[in-house]
Amino acid sequence: xxxxxxxxSLPNHNDRYYxxxxxxxxxxxxxxxKGSGTITFTCFDYREYDESKTILISNxxxxxxxxxxxxxxxxxxxxxxxxxxxxxxxxxxxxxxxxFLEFNDDFRSGDILIxxxxxxxxxxxxxxxxxxxxxxxxxxxxxxxxxxxxxxxSGSATFSIEFNAAYL
Numbered sequence: 001x002x003x004x005x006x007x008x009s010l011p012n013h014n015d016r017y018y019x020x021x022x023x024x025x026x027x028x029x030x031x032x033x034k035g036s037g038t039i040t041f042t043c044f045d046y047r048e049y050d051e052s053k054t055i056l057i058s059n060x061x062x063x064x065x066x067x068x069x070x071x072x073x074x075x076x077x078x079x080x081x082x083x084x085x086x087x088x089x090x091x092x093x094x095x096x097x098x099x100f101l102e103f104n105d106d107f108r109s110g111d112i113l114i115x116x117x118x119x120x121x122x123x124x125x126x127x128x129x130x131x132x133x134x135x136x137x138x139x140x141x142x143x144x145x146x147x148x149x150x151x152x153x154s155g156s157a158t159f160s161i162e163f164n165a166a167y168l
Contacts, residue, residue, distance in 0.1 A: 003021060003022055004021065005020065005021050005044070006019070006020065006021070007019065007020075008043070009051070014051065015050065015051050015052075016048045016050060016167065017048065017049055017051055018043045018047075018048050018049075019043065019044070019045045019049070020042060020044075021041065021044065022039060022040070022041060023041070024038070024039070024040035025038070025039050025040075026038040026039075046168070047071045047168065048167050049165065049167075050165045050166075050167075051164075052164075053163065053164050054161075054162065054164070055160055056160060056162075057159075058150070058152065058160065062151045063148075063149070063150040063151075063159070063160075063161055064148070064149045064150075065148050065161065066145075066148075067143065067144060067147075067165070068144075068145075068165060069144055069165035069166045069167055070144050070166070070167045071166040072141040072142060072166075073118070073141060073142050073163055073165070074139060074142075074163075075142055075161045075162060076114065076115065076116050076117065076118075076161075076163065077090065077115040077159060077160070077161060077162075078113070078114050078115075078159060078160045078162065079103075079114075079115075079159045080110075080111075080112055080157055080158050080159070081109055081110065081111040081112070081113070081156065081157050082109060082157055083109050083156035084106075084156075085107050085154075085155045085156045085157075086104060086107065087102065087103070087154045087155055088102070088107065089101070089103075089152070090150055090153065090159060091151045091153050092140050093148075094140070094142075094143060094146045094147065094149070095146060096146060099137075099138040099139075099140050100136075100138070100153065101115065101133075101134075101137045101139070102133075102134035102136070102137045102154075103122075103134065103137075104132055104134060105124065105132040111125055112124070115139075117139040117141075120139065
């Protein structure tokens with residue numbers, strides 16, 4: 001991927017991947033039909049990830065999930081606005097910490113808000129809108145072996161939690 005981080009799956013281990021970058025390529029020797037060479041991949045992130053993404057959709061404004069990965073991760077939160085509102089607030093609790101995510105804007109029915117917590121990127125309808133993130137909001141991680149509870153405290157919306165479990 002133009003020397004950017006990409007998925008690297010190892011043989012006989014197709015259900016998980018590493019994030020790797022090509023850091024060296026040797027010249028390829030041989031003929032047009034058969035050749036050999038060396039490609040060096042470097043993993044800048046020590047974790048391996050589940051190939052399949054877990055997506056959980058809120059039911060009656062709530063999601064409860066037990067995280068079974070062995071390494072903590074930031075999930076992505078997607079919010080689908082149902083009716084016009086000015087505030088979306090989602091409470092979070094995992095027994096180790098309690099926090100919330102709050103967004104204040106002139107939301108319209110059909111708007112889609114996406115918070116990629118790993119990078120702090122916040123978009124509404126694919127437009128960067130980081131200024132709507134309430135200052136007291138705190139991003140949160142899924143911790144190994146914990147049960148995580150989310151609940152919609154304000155707004156008219158459904159939401160989903162998306163992540164690829166991470167392992168050592």
